Amino acid sequence: MTISSEGTTLDPWYEQYASRTAGLSASEVRALFAVASRPEVVSLAGGMPAVSALPLPVIAASMERVMSERGPAALQYGSGQGTPELREQILEVMALEGIRAGVDDVVVTTGSQQALDLVAKLFLDPGDVVLAESPSYVGAMGIFRSYQAEVAHIPMDADGMIPTALSERIASLRAAGRSIKMLYLIPNFQNPAGVTLSSERRLAIIDIARSEGILIIEDNPYGLLWFDRPAPAAMRSVEDDGIVYLGSFSKTLAPGFRVGWALAPHGIREKLVLAAEASILSPSSLNQMIISDYLAHADWKGQIDVFRGLYRERRDAMLEALEQHLPDLTWEVPNGGFYVWVGLTEGLDSKAMLPRAVKELVAYTPGTGFYADGQGRQHLRLAFCYPQPAEIREGIRRLATVVRGEQELLETFSATGPIPAVAYDPHVAAPPPNIG
Numbered sequence: 001m002t003i004s005s006e007g008t009t010l011d012p013w014y015e016q017y018a019s020r021t022a023g024l025s026a027s028e029v030r031a032l033f034a035v036a037s038r039p040e041v042v043s044l045a046g047g048m049p050a051v052s053a054l055p056l057p058v059i060a061a062s063m064e065r066v067m068s069e070r071g072p073a074a075l076q077y078g079s080g081q082g083t084p085e086l087r088e089q090i091l092e093v094m095a096l097e098g099i100r101a102g103v104d105d106v107v108v109t110t111g112s113q114q115a116l117d118l119v120a121k122l123f124l125d126p127g128d129v130v131l132a133e134s135p136s137y138v139g140a141m142g143i144f145r146s147y148q149a150e151v152a153h154i155p156m157d158a159d160g161m162i163p164t165a166l167s168e169r170i171a172s173l174r175a176a177g178r179s180i181k182m183l184y185l186i187p188n189f190q191n192p193a194g195v196t197l198s199s200e201r202r203l204a205i206i207d208i209a210r211s212e213g214i215l216i217i218e219d220n221p222y223g224l225l226w227f228d229r230p231a232p233a234a235m236r237s238v239e240d241d242g243i244v245y246l247g248s249f250s251k252t253l254a255p256g257f258r259v260g261w262a263l264a265p266h267g268i269r270e271k272l273v274l275a276a277e278a279s280i281l282s283p284s285s286l287n288q289m290i291i292s293d294y295l296a297h298a299d300w301k302g303q304i305d306v307f308r309g310l311y312r313e314r315r316d317a318m319l320e321a322l323e324q325h326l327p328d329l330t331w332e333v334p335n336g337g338f339y340v341w342v343g344l345t346e347g348l349d350s351k352a353m354l355p356r357a358v359k360e361l362v363a364y365t366p367g368t369g370f371y372a373d374g375q376g377r378q379h380l381r382l383a384f385c386y387p388q389p390a391e392i393r394e395g396i397r398r399l400a401t402v403v404r405g406e407q408e409l410l411e412t413f414s415a416t417g418p419i420p421a422v423a424y425d426p427h428v429a430a431p432p433p434n435i436g
Helices: 019-023 028-036 056-074 084-095 111-123 138-146 163-175 199-212 266-280 285-297 300-325 350-359 389-413
Strands: 009-011 106-109 129-134 150-157 180-185 215-219 243-248 260-263 339-343 379-383
Touching: 056 285, 084 106, 084 243, 084 260, 084 285, 106 111, 106 266, 111 138, 111 180, 111 215, 111 243, 111 260, 111 266, 129 138, 129 163, 138 150, 150 163, 163 180, 163 199, 180 199, 199 215, 300 339, 300 389, 350 389
Parallel strands: 129 150, 129 180, 180 215, 215 243
Antiparallel strands: 106 260, 243 260, 339 379
């Protein structure tokens, strides 16, 4: 059992938990929200969509129509695969990125996070290997860890994952006798790096995965949120049998509905439905019907255009502020999505620096949260999706104060020892849910 410093039992059930629970821990993003949610802190940490830009009266009208016209059905259990109407409409959404599929191949889930969890549950045994970009989505790292899998990171550059590095890593893992179950990718405006996988590399990676018998998980929550030019066609548009495609309404509509989906090959789809039914019986009928009504009556494509313009403006505000206040740092310019991935100067540590940032009333996400192997201390992720442009500029100004202070401390203490830690209480407020 776990014993506190005072000798009292913290958790009397500790010794009876399943071994896989050792992989369950609060992500760095979740822990950060305890302080980032304070109103005086400019948070550049969380990937929260700008839901205030939604046409709330239009959504309210959809809610009213659903309840007045289909209330009993909306409040009842539904299909474990999702309503046929919404699955048909999801096909229209995916068609914007070149995907052609059948309605029976779509499984509606409680957010794409559940879809990823279900795929992991179906395929991962303890000790299996998941290949992933370096860095990769913090929520995916938590899922893979919870199923006792090992994540092998594959290097990226400005054009996404490097195919030759992927082939080399697969060869070394095979030589060591390791079982590689899947390749997890966020090809569009990647979280956290912001880069987009090029068309040529998409085809090369598909060929590698096909020849090696490795399933690709294409996670695409940001694909429609491009700024200057559309992303390349989805990988699923050129490969049916070897890819499970994950989509979501959390970024193009609202995360509060908790509606996502998986598009999977037939055999995997059947097992996904069974796994979903075993987990939650069925996704929310009410939320699915509201989204269906919204898609049928609202200018949802026009609303995505609104989001594109809003996020482009906020990205530009962040990049201009970085150029003004932190020109010695490095970053890629994202063509969509929510994030800028910032490289620090030599010797700085984003995780160690965070307490000082909070004291300066600015928050970001340390790079270490996006790796399974301890990397990332020389990077941090900045989210431009939620704050207003003026808040973004002020947040970057505060961050610059922190970075300059850290650089001065590094120079002062480099000859005498480590930079002294600054303590703070990460539990000053109840942490909200983990959001990517």
